[in-house]
Amino acid sequence: MLDQRSQAAGSQTAAGLIAKIVVLAVVASLAAWAALPLIRAGAWWALAVEAAVVAIVFYTYLQRRAVPLKYLVPGTLLLITFQIIPVIMTIGTSFSNYGDGHRVDKDQAVEVIIAAGVQQTPDSATYLLAGGETTAGELALLLTDTADGSHWAGTEEGLTELGDVETDETGRITAADGYTVWDLEELNERQAELAELAVPTGADTGIRIQGLSAFEGTSTREYDADCDCITDSATGTVWTADDENGRFVTEDGEEALVGWRVGVGWDNYARLFTDAEMRSAFLGVFVWNLAFAAGSVLFTFALGLGAAMALNRPGMRGTKAYRAIMILPYAMPSFAMILVWAQMFNRDFGLVNELLGLNVNWFGETWAARAMALVTNTWLGFPYMFLICLGALQALPADSLEAAKIDGATGTTAFRKITLPLLLVSLTPLLISSFAFNFNNFNAIELLTGGNPFRAGDDVGGTDLLITYAFRQAFGSSTSDYGFASAVSMFIFLIVATISAIMFRTTRKQEEVFA
The missing domain is CATH 1.20.58 (Methane Monooxygenase Hydroxylase; Chain G, domain 1)
Structure with a gap:
């Protein structure tokens, strides 16, 4: 052994x-x-x-x-x-100005500005052009060298040779790993965007587009380190470096094509309070964000607890079938269910308006859209509350409830004085986590309403949460401002942390009372 x-x-x-x-x-x-x-x-x-x-x-x-x-x-x-x-x-x-126009360092910015002044020279390399974007959403020139058939990707950082690509019969790239390639229709529509993209290939050379082709040429611009400026010999324009704001500007205040990334201190945070329009928009989003998170927790908890109490009856028939039906929304993919609900609230042929005989523009009216978001999120979230409430109810000490009945307490009194306080002791941490989740519930808003409705000229939607607002600042608007979006994200973190700390402190006091 x-x-x-x-x-x-x-x-x-x-x-x-x-x-x-x-x-x-x-x-x-x-x-x-x-x-x-x-x-x-x-x-x-x-x-x-x-x-x-x-x-x-x-x-x-x-x-x-x-x-x-x-x-x-x-x-x-x-x-x-x-x-x-x-x-x-x-x-x-x-704490930086990182975003569109300020993605690179100063040396790279100089290269891009010089490349933007490229003029075609005799015997210069020519390329077949295909437009596209990187996985990060950055514009790119996808090029096929007409001389040797090699394939290249050009961005503000320069040229990168591509490996496996797919091409059409002319040799133009149609697919490339790591890039979204546009078709010819989209390429024609976005010519203006690509025309502003300068791809440096050397100290004074770069790639520029011309119709559906591109060429490598020599720039008319030159950088002078002594004056820290760039001069265009063709137009006589002089851009001088503004190191504080990370940009090259003329005497008239005209900025060059790109700037560079620099530290801006507390400027991004200060914008939320010093800019009157920004402050108003931020406060409006913040108030709705609090209401959405608190309302989602309250409604899902009330509905889940009610369902749990209804099914927490000994000897009740069919409880397994009822419970399976209750958790069905929780078992379905939330993103798919949100899209289904979006169709149900369609004004013209949606199920909600048809069944209730309404003509509500759920996506066009602010309060209707907010009510729609709360209803949808409640349906998605109450099965989770049902499960945890059912488990907590079954774990409650039976002797306390029996003693209350003997003392003559009614069902309502016993629930208010005994059942609910005992439940909150064990469930408050989960309610806090649910609040934090719904405070940053990106999918519920972005997939359902997309932040709508928007007022004319406003980039803040009536149903925007802080997280969707930050996302739009970073990725969804015409220009991306990662620095400001990061500042908003830090506010979200501080707000959720503060509220959670207060709630946990309240929970500890409850535990002391019932200890």
């Missing part, structure tokens, strides 16, 4: 050793794969951090001691990677 146990232990140890070797080999391979682009980019600080992480992993798993670390290290590294670092990066972005 002892020999068998020893053999089993040895077998388990061998299996664990093999697994450890495989995992560490994978870690080393991934580290080497990630280190190469960091070395090419000269990102030495990032390379040092990567080396430190790999050293910690190997130190932890190559020794038999420190068993708790073997469980803590993976979770801690993932927490830092996917939670802490994004928050730090968001904070850093919120």
Whole structure:
């Protein structure tokens, strides 16, 4: 028997050793794969951090001691990677002017401005043009060299050679990995956007488009480091660097094509309070955001608790079938259900107006759209509240309720004085998490209303939450302002953290009362 146990232990140890070797080999391979682009980019600080992480992993798993670390290290590294670092990066972005026209550093901005003055020269390279966008939404020229048939992608950062692409019979690119390629109709419609895109290829050369083709030429513009300015010899225009705002401007205040990323301090945060129009819009969105989150929690909790109490009856027949029906909305994909509800609220042929005999423009009137958002979110969220309330009701001490009945308490009194307070002690943390989730419930608004209705000339919709407003500032408007969107995101974080802290403090007081 002892020999068998020893053999089993040895077998388990061998299996664990093999697994450890495989995992560490994978870690080393991934580290080497990630280190190469960091070395090419000269990102030495990032390379040092990567080396430190790999050293910690190997130190932890190559020794038999420190068993708790073997469980803590993976979770801690993932927490830092996917939670802490994004928050730090968001904070850093919120103190910058990062956005359209300010995506690159100063040297790259100079290259782009010089490339924008490119004029075609004899014997210059020519390309077949296909327009498109990167996965990040950045405009790109997708080019086929007419001389050798090579394929390239041109952005503000320069040219990048493409690997596997699909082309039509003329050689024009129709599909490329990592890019959304436009068809010819969209290319013609967006010619003006592409015409403003300058792709640098050297100190004084770049790529410019001409109809459905492009060429590489020499620029008429030159940068002078002594005056920190750019001069266009063809027009005589001089742009001087404004390092405080990250841009090149003429004496008349005309800005050059692009600027560069600089720190702006608290300017993005100050815009929310110093700009009267911005302040009014932000406060309106904030008030509705609070009402939406609180209303969603209140309605889903009330409906879920009511359903749970109705089905929490011993001996009731068909409870399993009823419970299955109750959780059906929770089991369906929320994004699909939101789109279904959007069709149900259609003014002309929607089910809601047809059944109730109404003619409400749910998407065109602010309060109708807000009511629609609350109704839809309540239907999606109440099954979750039903499940947790049903579990909490079944866990309540029966002796307390029996004592209340003996003392002559009615059902309403027992619910108000005993059942509900006891439920809130255990459910308040879940209600707080539900509030935080609904405060940032992007899908419920973006998929249902898209922020509508919008007033003419206003970029804030009647149903916008802070998260959809921040998203539109960063990605959805005609110009993207990541710095300001990051500042709004930090406000969201502070608001939710503050409200959650207050609610948790209230919960602790409830626990002390019923302890």
